[in-house]
Amino acid sequence: MRSTTLLLAAKRFASQGTSRVSGSSTNPAMRFPCLDKLEEITEHLKSQKPFCNESDVAGNAQKQNKDPIYGKVKSGFQVFESDRPLFLDYGGVLPSFRIAYETWGKLNNEKSNAILIHTGLSASSHAHSSDANKQPGWWEDFIGYNNPILDTSKWFLICTNVLGGCYGSTGPASSDPADGMPYASRFPMLSVQDIIRAQHRLISEHFGIDKLYASVGCSLGGMQSLCYGQQFPDNVQKIVSVSGCARSHPSSIAMRHVQRQVLMADPNWNRGFYYPTQEQPNRIPPHIGMKLAREIATVTYRSGPEWESRFGTERLDDESPPVLCPDFLVETYLDHQGEKFSLEYDANSFLYLSKTMDLFDLSQSHLARGERKRRETQRVYESNEPLVGRSFVSDRPRAMKRHRTTSTEEARADLARGMAPLLDKEILVVGVKSDGLMPYWQQREIYDLLGGDNNRKVKFTELAESDSLYGHDTFLLDLEHVGGSIGRFLREGS
Amino acid sequence: MRSTTLLLAAKRFASQGTSRVSGSSTNPAMRFPCLDKLEEITEHLKSQKPFCNESDVAGNAQKQNKDPIYGKVKSGFQVFESDRPLFLDYGGVLPSFRIAYETWGKLNNEKSNAILIHTGLSASSHAHSSDANKQPGWWEDFIGYNNPILDTSKWFLICTNVLGGCYGSTGPASSDPADGMPYASRFPMLSVQDIIRAQHRLISEHFGIDKLYASVGCSLGGMQSLCYGQQFPDNVQKIVSVSGCARSHPSSIAMRHVQRQVLMADPNWNRGFYYPTQEQPNRIPPHIGMKLAREIATVTYRSGPEWESRFGTERLDDESPPVLCPDFLVETYLDHQGEKFSLEYDANSFLYLSKTMDLFDLSQSHLARGERKRRETQRVYESNEPLVGRSFVSDRPRAMKRHRTTSTEEARADLARGMAPLLDKEILVVGVKSDGLMPYWQQREIYDLLGGDNNRKVKFTELAESDSLYGHDTFLLDLEHVGGSIGRFLREGS
Known part of the structure; x- marks a missing residue:
């Protein structure tokens, strides 16, 4: 990589023109080590063999699965394969699909002790270490034998990689059976309800579980958890939603x-077609865009008070002149978080699932529209007509609309109707005061829509700022309050 | 532009490869009209003659000023030129500089009725329409003859384009006298204190005003307004800071x-060198980066509750399949805001002033360091040694530091010491509850640091969410509460 670095330095110097020759400028030119580094990563990726190919792949699950697997989670999970088409709420179809999953603990004979764990946007099925993958999972300390939160001596825990993800489940990096090429941006848009219907096949068809003891999730997983109860109210007993919502908010959509x-x-x-192909083996993933997107996401995941206490407004070095590359401690933190993620996750999975979160809505009108679209798609698909080019799935001219056309009251009534199937479920809703992405009042809204203080089956826990400064990410970190509430709720009456 | 569009469409089709041929994919490929549009703008800019050249420039002020002037504010302002070097807090120097300004009303014989208005980051000196420029200004309704807020029958109002900006004042797009080429990223980093010292030359040397009646500003202008009192406590009577702060917060820095x-x-x-030159006449400005940066900024300027009431979670068309280009109403709003700004402001001015805001700090240690650096630079400059290459202005290896090294208490005491010159000034601090960028508690902090309830000269006004949902941008919109408070404060005792 050294010669690449020198070459880049020479190119940079040349591109800056003669005006940069020392002595001919009043003040020194600024340096951009952060951009140098990105250019080095680009050059390095270009000089690599395609980063996702079969020789890369290890483990049993991967033998059935030739799609690229991102990041470090390349083995240690099982794969459920469904060969029946999945018709989707926005008019698309997956002719078949895979769900990657892991389990901990033992399913009892009555099949009554299963808990389904839903992940956040970018996590894999690896919630906890196992013999097949000894790496710590993303909820490592929340799970374990005799663990007071998720006790594997008692429960059978199942965690899946979300449909649309890139850790073994079918997503945009998977092959479209129509031509064997990656779906890329030909992947159909998913709703959270679609994701849940895929998961339900795993639970009912693969495991033969009629009723989950619980559906537990945080963030996107919190949306999924509520959605499981909405879609399959008879097939789940308890529901936990941490830092989720009943419908996305425009400020989260904006972020x-x-x-x-x-x-x-x-x-x-x-435009989504960055996967290396035979014809274009040197395509590289959009690592710079991913880094930047993750930096912005990180701003929404953590909180200002936490940064004040960790970083304040200190710079790496007060005596050096300020630079536009990371300089303040909080900038170096964001830079590091972005870079770490930039090649760990598939960009298209990120885009699709991010949009799926925007679209999340438990409203009745949303459900009805999805059902209608699924029926239309199924009819076309089963008559062997092509879906491509049909007006109901292609873009039609978009009306210009500058303001909302339904009132907030109408929208809320619609939401309450859509949530009716949840009214007699045991539900725990957890919110975090320092969370700016899924604010506590969105948790309070779920609680209120479910009847609030008039519904004894719904519980609401709110973490004050003194309990957690970790914002949206609290669910990954807080064993005491988040973990404690979940553990108590699951043990009750069991 | 039509042939360009067709060419681009053909290129896009080709780049997507054979997999996009209709019929060979299960679902239709997504379209990206937002990216098509950006490509069209790029092609259009490339086919233009360099966008900033002398023939572009009209008006008297411009005759003296051959630097590019951005956006619509190309004339109608005056220019103050200072030929003495300005030594800067971070070790740089401007051998000479210009300040663009406009005035309204008449300076009285005693020169006691002048009010200096400081702008936000991206505004020009055009706060109000005038004979020279009849376009409405950015504070049009706050200013006028017999206007209850800023009354031109009574006060002499001065508004400047900030140093570092691109509307006539010296900034990164200006020529470096050392070689006549644009400064670009050879422009020295500015502190808010530097900006104030430049403004003070205009006030004292050009206008001969010894004491301003008031210094008024919002956002970056609120920082400047406080800073004027800190730097020149004897030369200003009243100070107004709306949605400013005493020191930037790590979450604003993060955004x-x-x-x-x-x-x-x-x-x-x-790397900042995008201005067209004789050798490279076809360089184009980073309009895509500017659009995206402005979209992120807009998220911080407005508020969630406003978007909920304006847009909710409605999409342009619920029947069309969701797309990754703007789709929800809130997305089309952000897209429009970004695009509007993308060629209206110089990218380097944006970068430098954004960093200047991050660096804003009224602390004593910050002042002392700046004073030391300015003396060092002056000594080198006056001995005719080159500044370029000197260790105190170039990058030195940066220590790795992961956490703050001073406590919040020490930092606060430092800040209080730095603000001591403001203690006997008449000050109005205005904060807005829905402002997420400069939250109301940062306004409360200014008030508390100035003695709070124990200092009768300091006034604090806080706008509840019921007063304004407009977030940080409230200062541009709210005549009643923001405007009303300013008007009353200025009239008191006058």
Whole structure:
């Protein structure tokens, strides 16, 4: 890599023109080590063999699965394969699909002790270490034998990689059976309800479980958890939603919108077609766009008070002149978080699932529209007509609309109707005061829509700022309050 | 532009490969009209003659000023030129500089009725329409003859384009006298204190005003307004700071950091050297990076409750399949805001002033360090040694530091010491509850640091959410509460 670095340095010097020759400028030119580094990563990726190919792949699950697997989770999970088509709420179809999953503990004879764990946007099925994958999982300390939160001596825990993800489940990096090429941006848009219907096949068809003891999830997983109860009210007993919501809020949509636009502006994203192919083996993933999108996401995942106490407004070095590359401690933190993630996750999975979160809505009208679209798609699909080019799935001219057309009251009544199937479920809703992405009042809204203080089956826990400064990410970190509430709720009456 | 569009469409089709041929994919490929549009703008800019050249420039002020002037504010202002060097807090120097300004009303014989208005980051000196420029200004309704807020029958109002900006004042797009080429990223970093010292020359040397009646500003202008009192306590009577702060907060730094990184990742930014030159006449400005940065900024300027009431979670068309280009109403709003700004403001001015805001700090230690650096620079400069290459202004290896090294208590005491010169000034501090960028508690902090309830000269006004849902941008919109408070404060005792 050294010669690449020197070459880049020479190119940079040349591109800056003669005006940069020392002595001919009043003040020194600024340096951009952060951009140098990105250019080095680009050059390095270009000089690699395609980063996702069969020789890369190890483990049993991968033998059935030739799609690229991102990050470090390349083995240690099982794969459920469904050969029946999955018709989708927005008019698309998956002719078949895979769900990657892991389990901990033992399913009892009555099949009554299963808990389904839903992940956040970018996590894999690896919630906890196992013999097949000894790496710590993303909820390592929340799970274990005799663990007071998720006790594997008692429960049978199942965690899946979300449909649309890139850790073994079918997603945009998977092959479209129509031509064997990656779906890329030909992947159909998913709703959270679609994701749940896919998961339900795993639970009912593969495991033969009629009724989950519980559905537990945080963030996107919190949405899924509520959605499981909405879609299959008879097939789940208890529901836990931490830092989720009943419907996305425009300010969360705004924050995810900018992440997507930044990622899509990376020329390497190439409208989704960045996977190396036989013809274009040197395509590289949009690592710069992913880094930037993750930095923005990180701003929404953590909280200002935490940063004040960790970083304040200190710079790496007060005596050096300020630079536009990371300089303040909080900037170096964001930079590090972005870089770490930039090659760990598939950009298209990120884009699709980010949009799926925006679209999340438990409203009745949303359900009805999805059902109608699924029936239409099924009819076309079963008559062997092509879906491509049909008006109901292609873009039609978009009306210009500048303001909402339904009132907040109508929208709320619609939401309450859609949530009716949840009214007699045992539900725990957990919110975090320092969470800016899924604020505590969105948790309070779920609680109120479910009857609030008038419904003894619904519990609401709110973490004050003194309990957690970790914002949206609290669910990954807080064993005492988040973990404690979940553990108590699951043990009750069991 | 039509042939360009067709060419682009053909190129896009080709780049997507054979897999996109209709019929060979299960679901239709997604379309990206937002990316098509960006490509069209790029092609259009490339086919234009350099966008900033002398023939572009009209008006008297411009005759003296051959630097590019951005956006619509190309004339109608005056220019103050200072030929004495300005030594800067971070070790740089401007051998000479210009300040663009406009005035309204008449300076009285005693020169006691002048009010200096400081702008936000991206505004020009055009706060109000005038004979020279009849376009409405950015504070049009706050200013006028017999206007209850800023009354031109009574006061002499001065508004400047901030140093570092691109509306007539010296900034990164200006020529470096050392070689006549644009400063670009050879421009020295500015502190808010530097900006104030430049403004003070205009006030004292050009206008001969010894004491301003008031210094008034919002956002960056609120920082400047306080800073004027800190730097020149004897030369200003009243101070108004709306949605400012005494020191930037790490969460604001984080939000501005991501804006800068996104902009710097645009290949057209070219490390700041995007201005067309004789050798490279076809350089174009980083319009995509600017659009994205402005979209992120807009998220911080407005508020969630406002978006909920304006847009809710409605999409342009619920029957069309969701797309990754703007789709929800809130997305089309952000997209529009970003695009509007993308060619209206100089990218380097945006980067430098955004960083200047991050660096804003009224602390004593910050002042002392700046004073020391300015003396060092002056000594070198006056001995005719080159500044370029000297260790105190170039990058030195940066220590790795992961956590703050001073406590919040020490930092606060430092801040209080730095603000001591403000203690006997008449000050109005205005905060807005729905402001997420400069939250009301940062306004409360200013008030408390100035003695709070024990200092009768300091006034604090806080706008509840019921008063304004407009977040940080409230200062541009709210005549009643923001305007009313300012008007009353200025009239008191006058």
